[in-house]
Amino acid sequence: MHAILVDEERSLVWREVPDPVPGANEILVDVHAAALNRADLMQRAGDYPPPPGWPEWMGLEVAGVVSHAPEQSRWQAGDTVCALLGGGGYAERVAVPADMALPVPEGLPMVEAAAIPEAFATSYVNLCIEGGMEAGDTVLIQAGASGLGTAAIQLVKSLGGMVMTTVSTDEKADFVRELGADVVINRMTGDLGAAMDEHPVDIALDCIAGPDLGRCIEKMAPGGRWIVIATLGGAKTELDANLFFRRGLRLIGSTLRSRTPEMKAEILGGIERLLWEAFSSGTVKPVVYATLPITQAEEAHAILQNRENLGKVVLTVPKPDMPEM
Numbered sequence: 600m601h602a603i604l605v606d607e608e609r610s611l612v613w614r615e616v617p618d619p620v621p622g623a624n625e626i627l628v629d630v631h632a633a634a635l636n637r638a639d640l641m642q643r644a645g646d647y648p649p650p651p652g653w654p655e656w657m658g659l660e661v662a663g664v665v666s667h668a669p670e671q672s673r674w675q676a677g678d679t680v681c682a683l684l685g686g687g688g689y690a691e692r693v694a695v696p697a698d699m700a701l702p703v704p705e706g707l708p709m710v711e712a713a714a715i716p717e718a719f720a721t722s723y724v725n726l727c728i729e730g731g732m733e734a735g736d737t738v739l740i741q742a743g744a745s746g747l748g749t750a751a752i753q754l755v756k757s758l759g760g761m762v763m764t765t766v767s768t769d770e771k772a773d774f775v776r777e778l779g780a781d782v783v784i785n786r787m788t789g790d791l792g793a794a795m796d797e798h799p800v801d802i803a804l805d806c807i808a809g810p811d812l813g814r815c816i817e818k819m820a821p822g823g824r825w826i827v828i829a830t831l832g833g834a835k836t837e838l839d840a841n842l843f844f845r846r847g848l849r850l851i852g853s854t855l856r857s858r859t860p861e862m863k864a865e866i867l868g869g870i871e872r873l874l875w876e877a878f879s880s881g882t883v884k885p886v887v888y889a890t891l892p893i894t895q896a897e898e899a900h901a902i903l904q905n906r907e908n909l910g911k912v913v914l915t916v917p918k919p920d921m922p923e924m
Contacts, residue, residue: 602690632713649686658688662712672697698864704878714885718750734759744771813838886910
């Protein structure tokens with residue numbers, strides 16, 4: 600089979616690699632679509648290697664067709680699935696623990712299904728499990744127009760919360776308002792701290808961090824939970840520990856990729872129960888900004904690198920007689 604590899608010059612190349620051999624509790628998936636994540640850019644740069652046992656090439660989420668399944672699993676050959684991976688999605692085939700796959704929601708094309716697992720699982724584990732979100736909570740989502748941001752906005756609204764979000768352009772501000780965001784701050788022209796003074800935040804889902812974290816976390820509602828999942832704005836900040844502990848605030852560091860397959864299976868079960876009917880009815884929808892053939896992975900990465908996307912970028916893997924994606 601073929602996969603996208605990173606060559607000596609950090610360029611992306613479509614090269615032949617060994618076929619995956621599924622283990623006893625794994626399914627083999629013929630990949631039809633693979634969604635991009637910012638973690639792919641980090642892995643390409645050599646800063647975020649895959650967990651042990653996963654392929655060296657990138658790709659954290661796919662949709663495709665099962666070609667092999669163990670007898671004791673819920674799957675059989677021919678089933679359409681979307682799957683959460685530790686890596687290896689930028690390829691024609693991938694072996695996946697059977698419990699880390701979910702059925703493609705009824706009515707969704709493969710391209711949209713591929714955009715579900717990572718973004719919605721990350722939103723769910725951080726907002727619902729780490730953050731303990733309840734109806735009526737005010738939730739801050741940094742980078743609301745990103746693939747993760749669009750998923751998190753929709754999840755919060757479906758659970759009865761109020762969304763405050765940050766973006767970097769007026770175009771993105773209009774876009775997230777259409778998704779349901781209640782308070783939108785353009786980071787280039789607005790003041791997040793002032794917005795939090797007016798609307799104290801119960802939970803923050805933060806991929807930015809940086810110097811503003813310490814200033815803004817102090818403005819949270821008492822008992823607030825600030826969850827850091829990445830540090831795109833910088834890894835260091837300064838906070839007032841007196842205000843922090845007197846207000847009962849919690850600063851939580853969280854990743855999805857490093858969790859065990861068993862934990863990931865529980866998370867995926869949670870989003871299936873919570874969201875699958877909403878996906879099928881269209882009340883919650885994966886947002887896809889661009890679709891490119893996998894041989895144009897370089898161009899797809901550039902979209903993420905330049906932060907052009909409003910939602911997810913997805914690579915397609917053509918198949919003979921492949922149904923429309």
